[in-house]
């Protein structure tokens with residue numbers, strides 16, 4: 542596993558950020574998704590877009606401070622990469638933020654959007670929307686000990702606290718008292734009881750105009766809109782009102798959308814010519830990971846959707862699903878799966 546040490550790299554990344562080496566960092570990002578956007582997933586997404594900002598899965602302060610594994614490991618190639626933290630104790634968050642900066646993360650994001658019971662029992666995630674002054678304290682504590690951006694990802698409301706005034710109070714408090722300058726707004730509220738996390742991503746209706754209005758009323762804050770974006774055309778529409786867009790499920794399930802992001806949203810050259818090339822560009826990484834004992838399936842599970850809508854996509858998925866978890870599975874499994882999806886199919 543690749544380890545990052547607090548070296549000159551951190552400073553270099555900060556410089557890149559402040560000198561604009563990364564283009565409009567918040568313009569397009571891939572959402573934090575637990576169990577999905579792990580380091581293998583992010584490495585793959587980076588092959589598809591140089592400029593998208595990539596978020597980690599949520600990592601709790603408890604895992605970082607007391608866990609046995611290294612929850613902050615990532616590959617240098619993933620930059621720009623933001624660490625999403627789950628927690629509500631300002632001191633613990635500050636400790637984690639400091640470690641994250643030393644490890645070279647480009648941004649720290651606080652989760653104020655997850656509605657799961659487990660998270661609520663830990664008194665963090667979406668339920669924190671009900672305690673804006675605590676969120677402000679958390680952000681301030683993290684900002685005190687770091688100089689990378691500390692951002693907040695939140696919903697437009699929780700339970701019956703779903704008025705526009707409530708949202709404005711929350712954002713206003715966290716910005717003014719906590720010093721938060723960048724928010725990602727998931728454009729639906731969360732029900733803290735009665736709905737599963739999955740239902741909470743589908744049932745409460747999306748309210749884009751409310752998020753546009755928020756940006757209008759807080760023009761000095763950087764704001765990205767999240768929720769339900771499925772195409773780059775939709776992303777472009779939101780960007781007429783917002784500073785950025787964040788895409789979750791569509792980017793994961795249909796990652797080929799990422800292959801157009803640099804050109805469509807950053808006016809930059811595409812990093813790969815096609816999605817087959819993106820898969821092949823993973824080979825050196827996969828070989829290196831296999832050599833350290835990673836299972837092929839742990840990497841390829843994030844690549845299953847890359848050929849969505851293309852002839853052979855189903856066979857590609859099936860071949861990987863049936864073979865990549867077998868003992869000794871290596872690049873030959875991917876090469877065989879690729880046989881189902883020819884370059885001709887891609888370019889036609």
Ligand SMILES: Cc1cc2nc3c(=O)[nH]c(=O)nc-3n(C[C@H](O)[C@H](O)[C@H](O)COP(=O)(O)O)c2cc1C
Pocket residue numbers: 572573574575576577598599625652653654655694727742767768769770787788789790791
């Ligand atoms: C499998 C899964 C895991 C998620 N985990 C997180 C998480 O760790 N932190 C977070 O803030 N949001 C999490 N989310 C929510 C997404 O970040 C995003 O806000 C949501 O899916 C709406 O965006 P979308 O419609 O583009 O998917 C998760 C979503 C999914 C589907």
